[in-house]
Amino acid sequence: MKKKTLFLALLTGLPGSASAAWTLPAGAASLAAAIAMAALVTALFVYLLKLLSRLHVYAELRLSAWAASAVKGVKLQQVQLLTAERITEWLIFLLNALRVLLTLVLIYFYLPILFSFFPWTRGLAGELFGYVLRPLKELTLSFLGYIPDMIFVAVTVVCVHYFLRFLYTITREVARGRVVFKGFYPDWAVPTFQIARFIIWAFTLVIIFPYLPGSDSPAFKGVSVFLGVLFSLGSSSAIANAVAGIIITYMRPFKRGDRVKIVDTVGNVMEKTLLVTRVKTVKNEHVTIPNALVLGSHIVNYTAQAEGESLILHTSVTIGYDVPWRKVHELLVASARAAEGVSAEPAPFVYQTALNDFHVSYELNAYAEKADGMAAVYSSLHQNIQDKFAEAGVEILSPAYSALRGGRGPVLPPKPA
Known part of the structure; x- marks a missing residue:
């Protein structure tokens, strides 16, 4: 009996327990x-x-x-x-x-x-279970309360998705030329669809934003403002290029594959995106030009000119005053007719552009069949000019040089027959 009393006293005197409060029930x-x-x-x-x-x-x-x-x-x-x-x-x-x-x-x-x-320790059991049960209960109630908003978001996204698929079907037919709208070019179809898709998704996000979980929280609003400021400060040049790309699309100054000259770059357009235009030069160099620079500079489209009224290639040569200008015209026209890639009709023609101190400047103009072979046509023209003038014994004074006349009479061409 004494041992039992001692055992109970030890139990009631455990650390953290008040001997007066704890009793064995x-x-x-x-x-x-x-x-x-x-x-x-x-x-x-x-x-x-x-x-x-x-x-x-x-x-x-x-x-x-x-x-x-x-x-x-x-x-x-x-x-x-x-x-x-x-x-x-x-x-x-x-x-x-x-x-x-x-x-x-x-x-x-x-x-x-x-x-x-x-x-x-019985109170600790409920407290430990509460650490898990309370968050689970709150998550469950929050999820059940969000179900109507989630249904609205899902229905909105599905409707927009299938509406865009319908627009893409029409876009594809317009791009192929099967559906024609007056004043709307087929190459406008895909860029227009991309712009419309971006605008539609942007408005969709505005509509569903209030229904997203946590959209009313200060943290979510703060992150949205931070991202907006970051985007505004860091994307000014990108936005300028994107706006220029949209303007270039509807200006139609060139299309893919055209031979163009943009600033000092001459080559074929390989790719035209919203931000940049990529050009492949005759040296197989791939040059990337920002669309803002393209829009702010002059553009020469050789392909469009060749497909329309024909592209005129021109080169200049200087000949002395002692050579009759009619003979120079004849040699230059013959050189153009013998060049590869030059159209027979319209016929080549020559302009006398200047009467210089020591020679006369002649400009040969020839119509090219295609714009892609401009470098080869120019090379062929120059080769033929050298050959034709050498065969005729006419000296090309390029560059100019000075010589003592030795008291001779005036250097004049022979009188025309």
């Missing part, structure tokens, strides 16, 4: 039952931990065996993104993470159940 029998239940739950907890460990080892062995034969690497064309070994390591990592998670769940449920057996 049903005596030693209740305490013994609580200890027995605690031992049983602890034994079950240890058994579950050992079972979880064995299942983990078994699952890891089976996973390794399956991965060795079934898992393949991930490749993007010729680039190896993920090897089979790395994928296997990730799967094993996920398996280990699952084991840790299940262990924490067991510990979380074990401790409140253990504490609930004793009156002085």
Whole structure:
């Protein structure tokens, strides 16, 4: 009897307990039952931990065996993104993470159940369960309250998606020339659709924004303002190029494949995007020109001229005053007719552009068949001019030079027959 009283006194004097407040509700029998239940739950907890460990080892062995034969690497064309070994390591990592998670769940449920057996720790059990149950309850209620807004957002996005698919079908037919609108060119179809798609999605975002979760929170508003300021400060040049690209699209100064001259760059247009225009020169150099620079400079489209009234290529030569101008005209026209890529009709023609101090400047003009071969046509023209004038014994005074006349009479061309 004395030992029993001492045991009860020790229990009521545990650290953190007030001896006057804590009493055994049903005596030693209740305490013994609580200890027995605690031992049983602890034994079950240890058994579950050992079972979880064995299942983990078994699952890891089976996973390794399956991965060795079934898992393949991930490749993007010729680039190896993920090897089979790395994928296997990730799967094993996920398996280990699952084991840790299940262990924490067991510990979380074990401790409140253990504490609930004793009156002085029974309040901790409800508190520990509340740490998880309260957030789950709030998340569940928030999700249920968001369902109507989520339905509105989903219906809006689906309607916009299928409306854009309908517009794309019309755009494709307009681009192919099957659907024709007066004053609307086929090459406008795709850019117009892209602009319309951007505007439609922007308005859609404005409509569904109030229905997004957390849109009313100060943090969400602060992030939106920060991103807006960052976009405004860092994209001024990009916006200028984009606006210029839209204007160029509807101006139609050139199209893909045209031979053009933009500032000092001469070549074929390879690509025309919203921000830049890419040109391939005759030297196979790929030049990227911002659309703002394209819009602010003069553009020469040789292809459009060749397809319309024919493109005129011109080159200049200087000949002395002693050579009759009619003969020079004849030699220059013959040189143009013999050049490859020069049209027979309209016929080449010559202008006398200047009467200089020591020679006369002649300009040969010839119509080119295609704009793509301008460099070759110019080379052929110059070769033929050299050959024709050499055969006729006429000296080309380019560059000019000075010579002493030695007191001779005036140098005049012979009188025309």
